[in-house]
Every structure is written in structure tokens, then in C-alpha cells.
Amino acid sequence: MTAARYSPAMIELLVDQLSDRDRAILHDLGKVRVLSGAQLTRLHFHDLAATSRDRTRRGVLARLAGHDLVTPLDRAVGGARSGSEGHVYALGVAGQRAVPLLDAEEDSANQPARPRRPWTPGESFLKHTLAISELYVQLVEAQRAGHLTLLRFAAEAGAWWPDGAGGLVKPDASACVAFGDVEDSWFVEVERSRKSPETLRQKFRRYVDFAHAGQLGPDGVTPRVLVTVPHERRLQEIRSVLARLPPPADQLFTAVLFDEAVTQVVRVLRE
Incomplete structure (x- = not known):
């Protein structure tokens, strides 16, 4: 049976039959x-x-895909040697309808108002989205290792936040982490494409204006901004742009290599 033919009652029945791991996926x-x-x-x-x-x-995953709860995309990552680990999955139509039912307290802001058939994005967009996913995975692994507690994570549109001036700040992700009694709130920019310095300046200036106006983020404080980049040359370019921004940019931004992002989050949390 296709997802389009699942009634609300059948979706509820399907959700009731999911294991804890199914639900977590x-x-x-x-x-x-x-x-x-x-x-x-x-x-x-x-x-x-x-x-x-x-x-x-x-x-x-095959069982979940059989109910259209998940859908493998047409494009894999990592080349032929990656095998099944390189397959990429998204929520199927039934999955999009099921997620809001899994937990009444779960934030479903990332879910589309109307479920739609997943499509395979271009390679650049997919790699960017998977990089955001990788940051989430690494934070979960850091929590598992006892380095922090991941209180909240949102990606893409679910991380966007009112800027207090009628617009939005649009980070790639946002997160709240804790260690003991200390909590840190972050907006995250995963910079992979080669944007011009002026484009970057305008983008980062929105965060400066947000902080300067005393605006609060989803965790009731003004978040720090973590900017991640894929290589050292890009890191120097980003830091050059940040250095020319007005206060409080010097206290607001942290720019690091992507592979060092979670280490930096833990380091700041322990300061």
C-alpha cells in the first residue's frame, strides 16, 4: 500500500507498531x-x-522503506566502495505523517505542513545537508562519551529565528549543549561554498545586529555563532571577514575547521 493511501488511523496503527529504534531513526x-x-x-x-x-x-531500513516511512535517495555518497553505508535516506511520505505522532512533546518544526515525495537534490546541496547531519551525529557521539549533554538540535529551516526587525536569522543549524550546570546556545553556519567576502559580511552582520539589539534565541539567551569551514585557506578568509565586523563580533563568532567543531563546542563549554 502506498503512503498516499494510508488513512490517519492507519498511520497511528503503524506508529504503534514501531520499535524504540524505529522511532529514534x-x-x-x-x-x-x-x-x-x-x-x-x-x-x-x-x-x-x-x-x-x-x-x-x-x-x-528496508522494513521502514517498505512502509514508506523512509526513502533511499537516488544519489549515494562516498563512491562505489562505500557500499550500503553510502546510501542516503530521507523520510518517506508516511514517515512525514508519522513523525508528529511519535511524541506529542517533540518539536516537529522541521516537518513540512503537507508531506511530499522526497526528491534527490544536487550533489553540492546534498553534501552541505549531510555535513549538517554529520555535526549532529558528532554531537550525539560526544554526549555518548560524556563530554556534553545535547539538550536541543535543529537544522535548516527548523533553526531559523526571528531577528526582532521583521526578518529572520537563518543559520544552518542551532544547538544547546550543557555540562553540569553550564549551558551554551549556538547558531551554526556550515560554510562549504565559495561565497564572496561581501556576501559573507552581509550574512554575518545579521548576527551582529541581532546580538547588538539584545535579541534572544530559542534558549532564552543570545547564541554564540559557530562558523565551520572545510580547509585552512577558507578558515583564514572567514576570519578576515569576521575581523572587520563591529562589536560584539569579536565575542560572538568562533570560526573553526569542520573537523574541530565539536571539540571547540566542548572547549567553550568547559571554560
């Missing part, structure tokens, strides 16, 4: 939009024996 896909097979393994199958992780993941 759907929640995470609703949160970050796409996850690769490798990322799903690290999130939800990491505790299995190495000999059974891939087989179990493939079986679970």
Missing part, C-alpha cells in the same frame, strides 16, 4: 532531513557487534 531524519547509512549506523546501530551492524541496519 524517524525522529533523527525529521530533525536533520537526510542521513547516510554510515551516519545511521553510528547513531542507532553502534552497540551491535561489528559483524551484524550492516546487516541489521539494512534490514531495519
Whole structure:
């Protein structure tokens, strides 16, 4: 049966039959939009024996796909050698309808008002979205290791926030992390494309204006802004742009290599 023919009652019945791991997979896909097979393994199958992780993941995802709860996209990542771990998954139409029912307290801001058939985006857009997903996975792994507690994570449009002037600040993600009694709130920019210095200046200036006006983010404070980049040359370009911004930019922004992002979040949290 196709998802379009699932009645609300049938969606509810389907949700009732989901395991805790099924629910967690759907929640995470609703949160970050796409996850690769490798990322799903690290999130939800990491505790299995190495000999059974891939087989179990493939079986679970095939079952969820059979109900249109998840959908494999046409484009894989990592090349032919990546195998099934390189497959990329999104919520299917039934999954989009099911997620808001999983937990009445769960924030479903990332869910579209009307479920629609997932489509495979271009390579650049997909890599950018998967990079945001990777940041989420790494934060979950840091929590698992006891380095922090991940209180909240939102991606893409779910992370956008009113700027107090009738517009929005549009980070790629936002997060709230804690260690002990300390909490830090972050807006996150995952910079992968080669934007001009002026485009970057205008983008970052919105955060400066937001902070200068005393605007508060989703966690009741003005978030810091974490800017991640793929390589050292780009890092120097970003830092050059940030250095020319007015106060409080010097206290607001942190620019790091993507691979060092979670380490930096933990470092700031422990200061």
C-alpha cells in the first residue's frame, strides 16, 4: 500500500507498531532531513557487534522503506566502495505523517505542513545537508562519551529565528549543549561554498545586529555563532571577514575547521 493511501488511523496503527529504534531513526531524519547509512549506523546501530551492524541496519531500513516511512535517495555518497553505508535516506511520505505522532512533546518544526515525495537534490546541496547531519551525529557521539549533554538540535529551516526587525536569522543549524550546570546556545553556519567576502559580511552582520539589539534565541539567551569551514585557506578568509565586523563580533563568532567543531563546542563549554 502506498503512503498516499494510508488513512490517519492507519498511520497511528503503524506508529504503534514501531520499535524504540524505529522511532529514534524517524525522529533523527525529521530533525536533520537526510542521513547516510554510515551516519545511521553510528547513531542507532553502534552497540551491535561489528559483524551484524550492516546487516541489521539494512534490514531495519528496508522494513521502514517498505512502509514508506523512509526513502533511499537516488544519489549515494562516498563512491562505489562505500557500499550500503553510502546510501542516503530521507523520510518517506508516511514517515512525514508519522513523525508528529511519535511524541506529542517533540518539536516537529522541521516537518513540512503537507508531506511530499522526497526528491534527490544536487550533489553540492546534498553534501552541505549531510555535513549538517554529520555535526549532529558528532554531537550525539560526544554526549555518548560524556563530554556534553545535547539538550536541543535543529537544522535548516527548523533553526531559523526571528531577528526582532521583521526578518529572520537563518543559520544552518542551532544547538544547546550543557555540562553540569553550564549551558551554551549556538547558531551554526556550515560554510562549504565559495561565497564572496561581501556576501559573507552581509550574512554575518545579521548576527551582529541581532546580538547588538539584545535579541534572544530559542534558549532564552543570545547564541554564540559557530562558523565551520572545510580547509585552512577558507578558515583564514572567514576570519578576515569576521575581523572587520563591529562589536560584539569579536565575542560572538568562533570560526573553526569542520573537523574541530565539536571539540571547540566542548572547549567553550568547559571554560
